[in-house]
Amino acid sequence: MKKLVSVCLLSAMTLSAAHAAPGYLTRNNDGSFNVTYNYTDKAKSGWYLGGRASLSLLNWTNKYSADDPAADAAFSNDEYSFEPVFGGAMFVGHKFNYFWRAEVEAGMLGQFTDKDMGIEFKMTVPYVMLNGYYDFVNGLYVGGGIGIAMPKTELDWAAFESGNRSERGVSPMFGVMLGWSHKLDENLVMDLRYRLAGFSGTEHTRVFEMDGVAFTNDIGFVLDNSFSIGVRYEF
DSSP states (O other): OHHHHHHHHHHHHHHHHHHHOSEEEEEOTTSOEEEEEOTTSTTTSEEEEEEEEEEEEEEEEEEEEESOTTSOGGGSEEEEEEEEEEEEEEEEEEEOSSSEEEEEEEEEEEEEEEEETTEEEEEEEEEEEEEEEEEOTTSEEEEEEEEEEOOEEEEEOTTBOSSOOEEEOOEEEEEEEEEEEEESSSSEEEEEEEEEEEEEOOEEEEEBTTTOOEEEEEEOEEEEEEEEEEEEEEO
8 A cells, every 4th residue: 555655646746747847756765755846958948949820800990181172081091800811920939947938020910902993902011029928837828029010001093103002111019929839749839829919000192193182091000819820849
């Protein structure tokens, strides 16, 4: 019975240690056990890199204006809600210990297109972010990020003058993340993540060829709800 109790205790403590963090057991002279964690081993620190594919649901408003008093105020804006775009990102990061990691992420939210009666509007958003994460022992993690978004808009219509077809903006970008990681093997990790992020769009002006009237599309704050799946390789 004493051996059975010892084996059960050893198994229970081993499972507990495996869920908490990699480590090892030492046995005292009185038969009790100590769990010692090694925060410098491969599972706890080191570099990693990876990629992810994402679905973003974008929310923003196009506000239209023209330097013509005859412009109809009833057509002064378009509301876009949860517009789906597909994108992706690459990232490289470092685990400082079992719980904390930081990474640089560069990605693209994808391209949104809206076309009606010959008028075409497009928006694509590349970005770069510095992210920080806290990993819990059950695979869940939370994080935050700060970076730069570089939205590009395109306005096309036969009535516009040639040139100035596209406009590039630069905006601060902020995000908060919630995710779950699962080890596929010793080095490969699957990553599921939700991110709520925001940035500012462009102010894009085109001129009508016939009368020289300037038309402006002003995109304010853009809210991004993104869901992604990715893999990372831990060295």
